[in-house]
Amino acid sequence: MSAQLPPNLAANPRLSRWLRVSRDGFVELSPGKVELGQGIVTALAQIAADELDISLHRIRMVQVSTGSSPNEGTTSSSLSVEQSGSAVRYAAAQARSLYLEAAAQRLGVAPESLSVEDGTIAGPGNLRTSYWELADDNLLARDATPGVAAKAPAARRLAGTPAARLDLPDKVFGRPRFIHQLALPDMLHGRVLKPASPGAKLTSLDEAAARAIAGVIAVVRDGSFTGVVAETETAAEAGLAALRKGAAWGPGDALPDEANLSAWLKSQPAETTTVDERRAAAPAQVARTIRRQYSRPFIAHASMAPSCAVAQWTGADKVQVWSHCQGVYGLRIDLALALGLPQERIVVHHLEGAGCYGHNGADDVAFDAVLLARAAGGRPVRMQWSREDELAWSPMGAAMAVEIEADLDAQGEILCWRGEVWSNGHVSRAGRAPIPTVLAASHLAKPFERFIAFNPPMANGGGAERNAVPLYDLPALKVTCHRLLTMPIRTSALRTLGAYANVFAIESFMDELAAERGEDPLAFRLRHLKDARARAVLEAAAKRAGWGAWTKRDGVGHGIGFGRYKNFSTYCAVVAEVEGAAEIRVRRLVVAVDVGEVINPDGVANQMEGGAIQATSWTLKEAVRFDRVRITSDTWETYPILRFSEVPMVEVEIIARPEEKAIGAGEAAHGPTGAAIGNAVCNALGVRVRDLPITRERIIAAMA
Amino acid sequence: MPEPTKLRVNGTERSIEADPSASLLSVLRGPMGLTGTHFGCGANQCGACNVLIDGQAVAACDTPLWAAAGKDIVTVEGLGTPERPHALQRAFIAEQAAQCGYCLSGILISAAALLRRTPDPSEAQVRAALDRNLCRCGAHNRIVRAVLRAAKEGSKS
Numbered sequence: 092m093s094a095q096l097p098p099n100l101a102a103n104p105r106l107s108r109w110l111r112v113s114r115d116g117f118v119e120l121s122p123g124k125v126e127l128g129q130g131i132v133t134a135l136a137q138i139a140a141d142e143l144d145i146s147l148h149r150i151r152m153v154q155v156s157t158g159s160s161p162n163e164g165t166t167s168s169s170l171s172v173e174q175s176g177s178a179v180r181y182a183a184a185q186a187r188s189l190y191l192e193a194a195a196q197r198l199g200v201a202p203e204s205l206s207v208e209d210g211t212i213a214g215p216g217n218l219r220t221s222y223w224e225l226a227d228d229n230l231l232a233r234d235a236t237p238g239v240a241a242k243a244p245a246a247r248r249l250a251g252t253p254a255a256r257l258d259l260p261d262k263v264f265g266r267p268r269f270i271h272q273l274a275l276p277d278m279l280h281g282r283v284l285k286p287a288s289p290g291a292k293l294t295s296l297d298e299a300a301a302r303a304i305a306g307v308i309a310v311v312r313d314g315s316f317t318g319v320v321a322e323t324e325t326a327a328e329a330g331l332a333a334l335r336k337g338a339a340w341g342p343g344d345a346l347p348d349e350a351n352l353s354a355w356l357k358s359q360p361a362e363t364t365t366v367d368e369r370r371a372a373a374p375a376q377v378a379r380t381i382r383r384q385y386s387r388p389f390i391a392h393a394s395m396a397p398s399c400a401v402a403q404w405t406g407a408d409k410v411q412v413w414s415h416c417q418g419v420y421g422l423r424i425d426l427a428l429a430l431g432l433p434q435e436r437i438v439v440h441h442l443e444g445a446g447c448y449g450h451n452g453a454d455d456v457a458f459d460a461v462l463l464a465r466a467a468g469g470r471p472v473r474m475q476w477s478r479e480d481e482l483a484w485s486p487m488g489a490a491m492a493v494e495i496e497a498d499l500d501a502q503g504e505i506l507c508w509r510g511e512v513w514s515n516g517h518v519s520r521a522g523r524a525p526i527p528t529v530l531a532a533s534h535l536a537k538p539f540e541r542f543i544a545f546n547p548p549m550a551n552g553g554g555a556e557r558n559a560v561p562l563y564d565l566p567a568l569k570v571t572c573h574r575l576l577t578m579p580i581r582t583s584a585l586r587t588l589g590a591y592a593n594v595f596a597i598e599s600f601m602d603e604l605a606a607e608r609g610e611d612p613l614a615f616r617l618r619h620l621k622d623a624r625a626r627a628v629l630e631a632a633a634k635r636a637g638w639g640a641w642t643k644r645d646g647v648g649h650g651i652g653f654g655r656y657k658n659f660s661t662y663c664a665v666v667a668e669v670e671g672a673a674e675i676r677v678r679r680l681v682v683a684v685d686v687g688e689v690i691n692p693d694g695v696a697n698q699m700e701g702g703a704i705q706a707t708s709w710t711l712k713e714a715v716r717f718d719r720v721r722i723t724s725d726t727w728e729t730y731p732i733l734r735f736s737e738v739p740m741v742e743v744e745i746i747a748r749p750e751e752k753a754i755g756a757g758e759a760a761h762g763p764t765g766a767a768i769g770n771a772v773c774n775a776l777g778v779r780v781r782d783l784p785i786t787r788e789r790i791i792a793a794m795a
Numbered sequence: 796m797p798e799p800t801k802l803r804v805n806g807t808e809r810s811i812e813a814d815p816s817a818s819l820l821s822v823l824r825g826p827m828g829l830t831g832t833h834f835g836c837g838a839n840q841c842g843a844c845n846v847l848i849d850g851q852a853v854a855a856c857d858t859p860l861w862a863a864a865g866k867d868i869v870t871v872e873g874l875g876t877p878e879r880p881h882a883l884q885r886a887f888i889a890e891q892a893a894q895c896g897y898c899l900s901g902i903l904i905s906a907a908a909l910l911r912r913t914p915d916p917s918e919a920q921v922r923a924a925l926d927r928n929l930c931r932c933g934a935h936n937r938i939v940r941a942v943l944r945a946a947k948e949g950s951k952s
Contacts, residue, residue, distance in 0.1 A: 128895025128932055255891060262896030263884045265831020265871035269897065272830035323825060325817045395835055395843060395897045395931045446895035446932040478836040693891055697937070701894050704933030727840040727929065735925040738935040 094237055097177035099123070103161030104234035109182040110139070112190065112226045113151075116210065118143060121153035123163030124175040125417065126258060128446035129757055130694040131171045133257045135179050137690055141249040142183035142241060144207035145222070152257065155441040157419045157434075165418035165520060167449070167584060168552065169660065169755025172690055176753055184241040186231055193225050244688060244749040251749065253693035258443070270415045270442035271399050273473070278401070279308060281463035281474040282331035283318035285484055286534065288721040289579065290344035293317060297337030301330045309466035310334065314536030318463050320472055344579050346717050353386045353492035353782075356513040361573035366512075366549065366556045371567035375506050382496040383603060385596035387783040388714035389580055390488040391730055396445030397481040398452035402460035403471035409436045410464070414457040415444025421522025422454050429458060429527035429539065448705070450583035452476055452485040454521040455530035462531060482730050483722035484530060487715055488585025489515040489544070491555060493596035503608040505619075507567040510559055510597075515575045516544030517554035517588040530581075544582045546574055546589075552657030558590035558762060561597045562655050563619035580717070586702075587656070587758045591709065592783070594654040594762025595769060599781065602650070602770045612651055612770065613638055622655075624685050624748075628664040629653050631683035631744050636666035646670055648775025652766030654759070661686050661759035662746075665703065667739075667767035669775055673787045673794075677707050677739040677768055682760055684743065687751035695756045696743045702760030703741050708733035710765040712784055800864045804829070805873025815861035820844045822860050823870060831871040831900050835929070842928030845901035846870050852901075852908035871900035874907060883907055886945035887938070894932030902928045906942045915946055 096104065103109070103123070111119040120139045126132045136150040153160070163175055187207065194212045195202040197220055205214050210222045244250075261268040286293070293315040301310050301319055306326030311318050317338070319330030347355040401413040410430075416422045419439040427434040444453060460474035476484075491514040498507040519528045519542050526532070532539040546554025553559070556572040605615035613633050620626050633639070633651065641649055653664040662685040668678045680703045689695055712731050716724035724730040765783070773779045778793040799810040804827065813822050818837075823829045823846070832855055835843030839854035846855045847869035875881030883903050886892070893899055902925060909916055909924035916924070921942045930938065 128897075130894070253891075255888065256893070259888055259891065259893055259896065260877060262893060262899050263871075263887045263903065264875070264877055264880075265829070265900050267830060269833070271833060271897075274828070274830065324821050325814060325825075393931055395841065395895070395929060396833065397835070443895075445897035448931075475834070478838065478841075697891065697894060697934070700936060701933030704935060705931070708933075726838060727836055732929060732931065733935075735922040735928070735930075735935050735939070738922075738933075741936055 096235055096237055097181050099161065099163050099174050099178035100181050100235050106182055106186060106231040106233060106235055107228060108161045109179065110186050110231060111228065112222045114223055114226045116223045117149045117151050118145060119151050119153050120179065121160055122175045122179055123155060123161040124166045124171040125155050125441045126443050127166055127417065129698060130256055130691065131166070133254050134172055134690045134694055135175055136257060137249045137254050138176050138180045139183040141247045142180055143187050145210045147249060147254060149210060155419055157423050157437070157439045160419065162420045165421055167417055169656065169757040172753045172755055176690065180241050181239065182235060185235050185239045188239055189230050190222050190225055193230060194220050197225070250688070250690045251692065251747070254691050268443055269396070270401070270413055270444055271396055273401055273413055273442060275401065275403070275471040278471045278473055279320050279322060279467050280324045280327040281318055281320050281460060281472045282327045283316070283459045283463070283474065284331060284334045284338060285480055286315060286343065287340035288343035289346070289581070291340040291342060293338060294341050295339045296334070298334070300337055301333035304329045304333060311463050311466045313462065314534055314538060316462060316531045316534040318459065320463050320467050343720060346579050346719050348719070349717055352388060352490050353384065356490060356492045356575065360576045361513065362576060363571060363573050366553070366570040366572050367560045368569045369567055371507065375500060377498040377506055378501040380496060380498050381604070381607065382494065383600055383781060384492060384494045385592070385599060385781045386492045387490060387592040387595070389490045390585055390709055390713050391482055391715050391724070392448050392451040392485050392585060393482060393730060393732055394445045394447065394451055397476040397478055398456040398485070399444065399473065399475045400457040400460040401471050401473045402457070402464040404464050404469060408432055410461055412437065412439045412457050412461060413442050414439055414453055415442060415447065416453045416457060417447060417450070418522065421520060422457055425454060425521035425527040425529050426458060426461060429529060429532045430461065449488070449585040450486050450520050452481055455484070458529035458531050479725040483725040486519060486581050486583035489517055489555065489582040491589060491592040493592055495596055495600045497604060503604070505565055505604065508561060508565045509568065510570040511573070512555050512559050512571070512589065512593065513573045514555035514589060515578055515582040516546050517582065517584055518547055519544040519581070519583040541578065543576060543578045546572070553589065555589040557588045557657060558593040558654055560658060562622065562625060562658055564621055565619070587761045590654065590656060590758065591706065591761045591765055594652065595765040595783065598652040598654070598763070598766030599769050599779065602773065603779065616653060624662050625653065625655060627746055628662045628683040628685050631746060632664040632666045632681050635683070635742060635744055636681040638666060646672055646775060648771045648773070650767045650770025650772070650774050652763035652770060654762040656759045660754045661756060663759040663763045665760065665763040665767040667764065667771040669768060669771040671775070673790045675711060675772055675785060675790070676737065677711070679740045680707070680764060680767070682741065682743045683746065684756065684759060685746040685748060686754050686756050688749050688753040689745060689747045690753055692745060695745055698756040699743045699760050700741045702757065703764045704733065704738055706761040706764035707739060707768065709761070710768045710784055711786070714784055800860050802863050802866055802868055804868045805870060811860065813860055816859050818856055819846070819858040819860055819863045820855035823855060829870050829872055833897055833900055842901040842905060843898055845904040845928070847904055847908060850908065850911055852905040871903055874903060881907065882945040882949035883942065886941040886948065890937050890941035890944060892934060892937035892941035894934050898928060898930045902930070902938060906945070909942070910946055910949060914949065918943060
């Protein structure tokens, strides 16, 4: 029995907001979390089907919209299974018990005497009814109440078994599913001209050539925001090209020197906080101190689909928006702020986009669509960013410098650990700030100030300081974070926030300390870890990878990395095997993971494989490039990502713990994978690369 | 309006009144309503918009309509249907070979072109054939397994 409702259900207690039973033999499930390509919809359907005792195909997922869907905030931070899953499970359990009460009344028996099999309710003798026969919206038109018992983990039939993704058939047959495929009646096409560089103002605009193009309906300008609306995409593209020719731009903001990013990060005005501090019980004699600095560059989301949105004004002050955003309610807040409209005048519907790894251009393009659609006479406008827009104008994952210093005793044992992080904030999401954070809000004639990204509180895992505190048992430590108060390159949430760089730094440093003592890196870690679940993933990854049986060969190396995401969520350890001289190839990654209770084992495996492969791409290849004026990495040639021929073999071992809370898998692999690769490169070549990405140039420089 | 362009799309003869210099992608997605082929970069660098043109996987984004005149075009919608799926479509579902799935239609097309010329490819041949298709979610290994499964099952039928 639970004495309290799950938080997301307590915030949205009306059961009918979550579930509806249909006479036609299915249950509509309406969570507030959205599909980002991660498979969450399938996992939530599994949970609901389990509690209701129906088969998975009877669940129909309802589109997430403001107004009708429960407000579950942003779909982020690997929290959906934990937050939405617990709410869905509870709502479904209570719906089941309400339907059983109704069945008991109809059949004239006690509810306890009834059982449910795929929606059919059976009682003593041949008594039978079903959810479908009893379907009545009034039954769920009430608030959830505490005290309902959900099934015990052992009694669940679907959770813990692999389920096929509900969205996949549409995608392999090319049926409309993505927002990019939305075709509304009378829909027009929009394109927006991005400024010549960040912060540049539009000084003059000759609109005549754009207006003269056949099919162009309108040219929109509001300060430095300008775009075209046209009958076809081809006409919109031609209109955009004409606008570009007719536009003159002033100077923009100076960008940092990409060759000296760490020095730049350390030189900026910053807000400094102590993340954690633990003093030693007794003072000890420091024999020597080792200090190392690690860094990561700005990283792009580089989603496969350039951002897209559709907007339609249905009156002077009423607008409808279709968006692949991570949170319909958050986007609505930002749009209301930017437009000066009450929120109730705006409806935001979610439709799937391509894989989303954090705060990308989805919200920005939605505001673009809204601004253009004002000139469309009530017709819907589909606004599509270009590949260049997507790579250069989406918020970036923040560059970071991480310095770690350890006091050692005469035997090389750690006496004190000091870590320092310099970074922009990692969150400037829509709906979180008193001013709108959508890109074009700062381009308007009456511009909003550019919002400087902040870090979420440590209770939520922190931002730049996420995973900056090592999980290892250390006698004393101090970790400090410097959040930049300038933001020439716009940053916001990218998968793992600061955890990728912090885990890379900590785990690289652990290897360096082990090497100082001539100790095996795995043994050194285990000697500093009491947490049994942490030890279990390290031991599982090492065993499967044959860590102990490794024989050293020329140009081949192995390395290990570990992290517990946010220090309170998923445990993950990775062993990497690499080969190469200067050009590194990752051959194999062995990933061991503990996500507590596993809802969809294949979903977890898929997330871990994907996370490990994406982290390999970040670690070997990725850096946002820029000169002092603009982002220059705006094509797949200038922002290369890992290709099929470069992808390592990935093996995933899941340590199932049905008795533990289910937690998210989406971000656990990145830090450990990056660290394992860095350590494997050092093992193979004898040189340590501390600045990401580990490119040919960096390796050659480290060898010199 | 210029002369209509004639081409065969997914087995049907079509006559399209559109600017011959417009991209094949915009014509497929626009007037033909075949939105399963996706826009990814517009520069033939990601493979998301691949279609079969006379059996070859070609990026539709930088192929002008006139260049497709008289040719046989197959899009992801033409590979198969839920009732009569292509061996690749069956295999991609069996292997759960996707995360977001946006890259899939172009990858299915590249794989279909591969299996036409090499019905029993090695893993390295599959990776080479898909090397111009980008996937950002990291579903690569599942996708390779799915193509190998389709080759195996296709040869049985």
